Amino acid sequence: MDGMTDTAQQQLRAQPRLTRPDGSPIRIVVVDDEQSLADLVAMGLKYEGWEVKTAANGQQALQAVREFRPDAVVLDIMLPDFDGLTVLQRLRSAGFDVPVLFLTAKDSLDDRVAGLTAGGDDYVTKPFGLEEVVARLRGLIRRTAAAAEESSVLWVGDLMMDEDSYEVRRGGQQVDLTATEFELLRYLMRNPRRVLSKAQILDRVWSYDFGGRASVVELYISYLRKKIDTLGPPMIHTVRGVGYQLRAAE
Structure with a gap:
């Protein structure tokens, strides 16, 4: 050669x-x-x-x-x-x-x-x-x-989302999400490694301004962590003072 x-x-x-x-x-x-x-x-x-x-x-x-x-x-x-x-x-x-x-x-x-x-x-x-x-x-x-x-299928590391069937799996294990949790995870998965602010998440997932109630984002991030990060190394990360980031586990 x-x-x-x-x-x-x-x-x-x-x-x-x-x-x-x-x-x-x-x-x-x-x-x-x-x-x-x-x-x-x-x-x-x-x-x-x-x-x-x-x-x-x-x-x-x-x-x-x-x-x-x-x-x-x-x-x-x-x-x-x-x-x-x-x-x-x-x-x-x-x-x-x-x-x-x-x-x-x-x-x-x-x-x-x-x-x-x-x-x-x-x-x-x-x-x-x-x-x-x-x-x-x-x-x-x-x-x-x-x-x-x-395709309607999103992948970040071992995390898979099928947007058509509303199926989510991590490492092959099914993850059951509410409609709001699904939309939040979809936004994170469509922007892997990008740090998203609470304001951006509120605007994209809830479609309107919560009037400073950014705590709702923190609450739903905690819900996702309990369902996603408990199945392997953490994927959802907090960037202090900026927002949240989803990235493949290292």
Whole structure:
């Protein structure tokens, strides 16, 4: 695999840096049993400011996706225990719809069709340039983000809200909310990591000025904390003198 040329590096630096909706770094899992190749790809992705974990076989890949919750997976088809197509099938069966970029040494139509039919999103053929991998990943992540914006499902860390079904879960556990609690949480989840003042929350959730009764915000924040923050590390934070912030648990 070729490294990045100076021109490619300049072009990538000129593009806006991609992040998750909450402002945290994009996460990628790179799966290849050639350690030197995996390390080189990881180095290029870290240059983008992304967080990267590597895996050398299919079993490690499944574990890395479960634990790291990546935004995309770079997946070699040929692995020592079971192939990349099997890894993808197991991920999809387990409910992981993370986009997958296949790496393959086979430049045959059948291999490419098999990968995409199995649920893969794109592929590059070895040998490849590192800038091509980065460009294709950026495209996958952008398309996934655009689809998520059209979806009724919001995610912040392990907290999920389906705006259509009014379902809320944290870590897979259902959270029952009142209508007002739901609207407050929706506002927080649509503005992850942003500090929202009590006045902003009153205006958005209650739609009118409570005449200084900002204590109602404190009350409903406490209700949410009892239902959300008791299911894991705290996600709802007070920024003293400013307001409240929802962010993924670290």
